Amino acid sequence: MPQTLGLLPLIVSSLGTTVAAANALYLGTAALLYGGIFAGATFLSKALAPKPSVPKPEDGTYNLKQSVPSLPIILGRVKKAGDYAFLEEFGGVAYHITIHAGHRIQGYVQHYLHDEACVLDGAGNVISPDHFTVAGQPRVSIHTRTGAAIGVPYPDIVSVFPSIWGNDFRGDGLASIRMVCETVSSEDYLNAYPNQMPEHSAVIDGHAEIYDPRTGTSGFTTNLALLRLWHLTSPYGGKMSLSDMYMPDWINAANVCAQTVINRSGGSEFRYLGGFWFRADSDPIEVGRTMDQAADMVVYERPDGKIGVHAGEYVAPTITLTAAEIISFGLNANVDPSTTVLAVRGRYTDPTDLYNTNDAAIYGNPYIGEDTERTMTVENVAVQSHNHIQRLQKLAYIRRNGARVTITAHYDPDNDISYSRFVRIQYAPKLPVGIVEITSKVTISLSDMTVSFSGIVVPSGLYDFNAATEEGTPGNAVVILPPAGVPVPTGFSVVIQNEVVSGGSTAAYALATWTNVSDALTYELEWEKTSGSTGPQKAVSGVNVSQVRSAYLADGVQYKFRLRAWSSGASSDWTAYDTRTATADPTPPGVATGVSATGGVGQIAFNWTAPNSANYVAARIYTNSTNTMTGATLRATEYGPPSSADSRTITGLAAGTYFGFVEAINASGTPATAVATGSKTVT
Numbered sequence: 001m002p003q004t005l006g007l008l009p010l011i012v013s014s015l016g017t018t019v020a021a022a023n024a025l026y027l028g029t030a031a032l033l034y035g036g037i038f039a040g041a042t043f044l045s046k047a048l049a050p051k052p053s054v055p056k057p058e059d060g061t062y063n064l065k066q067s068v069p070s071l072p073i074i075l076g077r078v079k080k081a082g083d084y085a086f087l088e089e090f091g092g093v094a095y096h097i098t099i100h101a102g103h104r105i106q107g108y109v110q111h112y113l114h115d116e117a118c119v120l121d122g123a124g125n126v127i128s129p130d131h132f133t134v135a136g137q138p139r140v141s142i143h144t145r146t147g148a149a150i151g152v153p154y155p156d157i158v159s160v161f162p163s164i165w166g167n168d169f170r171g172d173g174l175a176s177i178r179m180v181c182e183t184v185s186s187e188d189y190l191n192a193y194p195n196q197m198p199e200h201s202a203v204i205d206g207h208a209e210i211y212d213p214r215t216g217t218s219g220f221t222t223n224l225a226l227l228r229l230w231h232l233t234s235p236y237g238g239k240m241s242l243s244d245m246y247m248p249d250w251i252n253a254a255n256v257c258a259q260t261v262i263n264r265s266g267g268s269e270f271r272y273l274g275g276f277w278f279r280a281d282s283d284p285i286e287v288g289r290t291m292d293q294a295a296d297m298v299v300y301e302r303p304d305g306k307i308g309v310h311a312g313e314y315v316a317p318t319i320t321l322t323a324a325e326i327i328s329f330g331l332n333a334n335v336d337p338s339t340t341v342l343a344v345r346g347r348y349t350d351p352t353d354l355y356n357t358n359d360a361a362i363y364g365n366p367y368i369g370e371d372t373e374r375t376m377t378v379e380n381v382a383v384q385s386h387n388h389i390q391r392l393q394k395l396a397y398i399r400r401n402g403a404r405v406t407i408t409a410h411y412d413p414d415n416d417i418s419y420s421r422f423v424r425i426q427y428a429p430k431l432p433v434g435i436v437e438i439t440s441k442v443t444i445s446l447s448d449m450t451v452s453f454s455g456i457v458v459p460s461g462l463y464d465f466n467a468a469t470e471e472g473t474p475g476n477a478v479v480i481l482p483p484a485g486v487p488v489p490t491g492f493s494v495v496i497q498n499e500v501v502s503g504g505s506t507a508a509y510a511l512a513t514w515t516n517v518s519d520a521l522t523y524e525l526e527w528e529k530t531s532g533s534t535g536p537q538k539a540v541s542g543v544n545v546s547q548v549r550s551a552y553l554a555d556g557v558q559y560k561f562r563l564r565a566w567s568s569g570a571s572s573d574w575t576a577y578d579t580r581t582a583t584a585d586p587t588p589p590g591v592a593t594g595v596s597a598t599g600g601v602g603q604i605a606f607n608w609t610a611p612n613s614a615n616y617v618a619a620r621i622y623t624n625s626t627n628t629m630t631g632a633t634l635r636a637t638e639y640g641p642p643s644s645a646d647s648r649t650i651t652g653l654a655a656g657t658y659f660g661f662v663e664a665i666n667a668s669g670t671p672a673t674a675v676a677t678g679s680k681t682v683t
Contacts, residue, residue, distance in 0.1 A: 054278050054290050056381055057349050057357050063098050063199060069279075071102025073236060074175075074206030076222040076275020076382070077109065079355035081201040085176065090160050092183035097154065098200060101175040102280065104147040106205035106220035108177070111142055113198040115354060115480055118142070131485070134192050139182040142200070146208070147175035154178040177202070190570035191485065203355070206275060213247045214254055222273040224295035224382065225253035225311065231291065232299070232307060237284045240307065249308035256311035257295055263387040264471040272296070272312055274382035276349070294382040296395060298421055310421040314463050317435065319415045320424040321407065327450060330406035331430050337374060342366050344397045347379040348389040353477035360386055361472025363393035376400060390471045395462065402456040405436055411444055411451040418442040423455070435460055486565050486572035489523060491515035494561045494578045497549070498586060507552045508582040508668070512563055516546040521565045523548060530558045530579060540566075553582035556669045585668040589613035589642070597660045597677035603651040604680050608662045609644070615666040616642040621650060622661040622674065629661055629674050637665075653682045 052070075060080030069083040082098030089095070111118040111126075119128035125138035132140045145151055151170035157178065158167055179200050184192045209218045210230045221227070229250050232238035257272035272295035278287050292299060296312030334340060343364030350358040357379075366373045378396050383389045405425070417423050417438070425434045436455035443452045465471075492514045498506045512525045525548050528536040541548040553559060560577040590611030598605045604623070610616055618639040624632040638648040660677035 052279060052282050054276065054282055054286050054381060057355050060277065061201065063201075070281040072100065072277055072279055073103065074101045074105060074204055074275075074277045075210075075227045075230070076273070077203065077205050077351075077384075078275050078277050078349075079112070079201060079203045080277055081199065082177065085171075085174075086157065086165065088161060088164075093160075094181045094183075094197065095157055095160065096179040096181070096200070097157065097176055098179070099171070099174050099176045100202065100204055101147060101206065101277075103173060103175070104149070104208045105175040106208040107146055108144050109203040109205055111177075112201045112203075112354075113140065114195040115201075131192055131194065132198075134184045134188050139184060139192055140198060141180045143178045145171055145174070145176045145178075147171075147173050149173055156180070175204070187571070190568070194485070194570065206277070211242065212254065213242075213245075213251050222275050223254050223257045223270075224272045224274050224291050225250060225257045225297065225309065227274075228288065228291040228295070228297060228299070228309070229254075231284070231288055236278075236280050236282075237288060238307075244305075244307055246302055246304075246306040246308040249310075253295070253297060253309045253311035256313050261387065261391075261465070262467050263385075264467045264473065266468075269385060269387060272388070274349075274380075274384050274388070276382040290380060290382050293378075293392070294380045294388075296392065300419060302419060303416075308419075312463070314460060315422060316460070317420065317422045317424040319417050319420060320426060321409050321417075322426045323428065325412070326407060326409045326425075326427055328406075328408040329427050329430060332404040332406075334401060334403050337372075340374070340401045341376045341397065342368050342374045344393040344400070345375050345377040346389040346393045347377065348383040348386065349381055350386075350474075350477060351384050354480070355384075356477075357381070358477060359475060360389045360393065361474050363390060363397055363470070363472070386474045387467055387471055390467075391463075391465050394465060394470065398458060398462060399437070399456050402458055404454065404456060405431070405434075406452075406454045407436075408450050408452045411446075411449045417451065417453070418444065422458075425457075431457065435462075437462070486521070486567045486570050487517060488572045489514045489563045489565050489575055490517070492563045492575045492578065494580050496553075496580050496583055498584055501552075506584045508555060508584040509552055510550040510559065510561055510580060510582075511547060512549070512561060513547045514563060516544070518567075519544045521567050524564050524566060524571070525550060525561065526563075526574070527553075527559050527561045529554075530560050555582055555584040555667065557582050583668040583670060585615055585666045586670055587615060587666065588670045588672040589616035589664045589666050591672045592619055592662045592664045592675050594645070595662045595675040595677055597680050599658070599680035599682050601683050602653055602655075603649055604653060604658060604660060604682060605647065605649045606660060606662060606677065607645070607647045608675070610640055610642050610646055611664050611672070612643040613664070613666075614642065616664055617667045618665055619646065619648075620663040620665060620671070621648055622663065623650070623653075623658045624661070625657075625659070627659045627676060627679070632661060655682050657681055 063081040063084055082100040085099050086097035116129050118126045120142060121127050124141045124143045126132045126140040127138055132138060143154060149172060151172045153167050153169050157165050177200060181198060205220050208220045210221045210226050211218045212226055233240050233242055259271040260268045261271050263269055274294050298310040300308055302308045343362050343366040345362055346360030347357055348360055349355055366375045378392050421438060423436050425431050425436050434457045437458045438453050438455045440454035494510050494512050496508050497511045498508055501507045510527060522543060523541040525539045526536045527550055537551060539548050539550055558581045560579045562574045562577050564574045565572040590613045592608040592611060594609040596607045606621055608619060618637050620634055621636045622632040623635055635650045636648055638646055640646045658680050660680060661674040663674040664672040
């Protein structure tokens with residue numbers, strides 16, 4: 001029978017705009033959880049119209065579009081989206097303005113687009129993830145405003161939309177971002193924007209003007225006591241002033257929150273730090289309870305009318321009630337399975353999981369000698385540490401299973417327990433010596449000079465916590481993988497093929513092959529000339545095939561080929577180029593016959609007879625300084641018919657010894673074996 005833990009202490013709240021209305025609520029201890037809430041607080045609370053509750057982290061995942069949303073308030077560090085103030089398009093470019101906070105913030109820590117962490121350059125362009133860069137140009141940019149009292153309009157919005165957004169649209173006191181998303185071609189769209197229009201969110205260091213009575217200065221903090229102090233004095237909470245606060249208590253509470261504790265890994269962290277966000281119209285009682293529970297604080301009203309706070313620490317009682325002072329004493333050992341638990345579950349905001357709500361390790365064992373699960377749950381959106389939530393789980397476990405007492409004693413004005421959190425009881429034999437944490441309103445009757453209250457028997461080591469043995473290990477957070485995209489083809493290869501076309505001639509084409517990895521992929525082959533190109537040409541494969549052919553290629557021309565895969569409108573990157581020369585006729589003609597050469601002054605005269613081959617078109621003339629074709633220099637190409645005598649004189653040669661070669665070729669440039677002329681002397 002899982003149960004949800006009621007939030008511990010009562011808090012200061014306000015129904016109207018006056019301090020008197022706020023102080024009308026008695027500021028007791030844990031009365032709400034244990035049934036001691038008094039009629040006045042109940043009446044005033046019910047008089048409120050229903051208000052939105054404190055948002056969970058998941059409530060800030062998406063940017064909100066509505067006419068006039070309530071202002072968001074950020075305390076500490078959170079991750080959230082914003083409220084749209086502007087969304088328009090011009091010239092294929094979308095312009096977004098979203099508001100994240102209705103006050104000045106410390107700053108934006110990390111921007112996300114669809115939960116992908118972004119890196120911005122100095123101009124605000126998103127340069128990582130790199131899929132937002134197309135054709136070498138970043139297509140998304142983000143600019144920010146931190147909510148200064150006098151804001152600065154976004155100049156590009158003003159210049160592009162002057163009729164609806166002017167220089168007076170400054171956003172005074174509003175923390176916001178301006179995001180611009182440029183359109184791309186349909187071919188690149190799903191590669192650049194795999195999740196459609198980017199959804200922006202950010203990790204934000206919130207309110208930058210939280211007062212710290214320890215230093216007398218204001219700034220950013222995650223100290224829960226200081227955040228609670230701010231809430232009590234803000235128009236969204238208690239609407240009181242700092243002069244209404246008993247500062248020694250708040251200074252102590254802030255110091256307790258900043259105490260160092262050791263976590264399960266042996267590292268150190270602060271005792272009660274956290275962060276969350278809410279809206280200006282959120283229920284201020286619930287907002288206060290969230291912080292009070294997270295830091296185990298009890299806010300109360302002192303005899304002088306000031307607002308004090310019991311920090312989340314054990315304070316040895318200064319008042320002891322003995323059997324001589326106690327008029328009536330009721331003890332409930334609290335062993336009924338319907339009221340006790342075997343374990344406590346916890347849920348907290350996990351910064352390591354993009355500030356999502358995660359389950360903590362279970363404190364205790366929900367199954368001890370029985371099959372029925374007996375647990376309760378501590379859930380707090382302001383807690384951002386596993387060690388922190390585990391300490392709260394242990395406190396809840398002790399309090400839920402502790403013995404209950406109800407006491408009426410003689411009232412001693414010099415030893416008034418009304419403003420104490422802990423009191424020592426000596427009432428043998430029922431409770432020889434015990435520490436009681438007061439959990440109800442303390443009722444004083446001046447007619448018969450008695451004081452009555454309820455409480456829980458707790459150990460003096462209530463806040464002791466050994467992380468090495470008690471914290472446990474949380475479950476693994478979900479790892480968000482970046483979009484992998486369509487895989488680049490592997491095994492890509494191109495070969496030049498030939499086929500007979502009309503008239504009996506042959507034509508060349510390229511046949512591309514690859515390793516087919518999925519039937520969901522199609523493949524696109526692109527080719528163009530390596531020089532003098534008029535632009536690339538393309539061919540797309542069918543489904544579940546591993547080859548595609550090009551159109552006919554120009555004979556003897558060199559081409560470069562590359563391949564990419566497609567799936568659901570998105571493409572992979574291109575492969576590296578593969579360069580091939582188109583050859584329509586790969587069959588060489590016969591060799592030239594009757595090859596001879598005669599040297600002369602600055603020249604060599606070559607003579608030969610063309611082979612009797614139908615595909616012969618020309619002969620190439622080479623010279624070299626040695627009797628080998630390796631490194632030979634092409635001097636000329638002489639065209640002529642087959643089976644005919646032909647000649648060519650090569651002039652402009654320097655004096656020396658040369659070795660000549662005649663090489664018959666076909667129309668595709670496919671050569672026959674070169675025929676040597678022997679050495680010739682040029683004078």
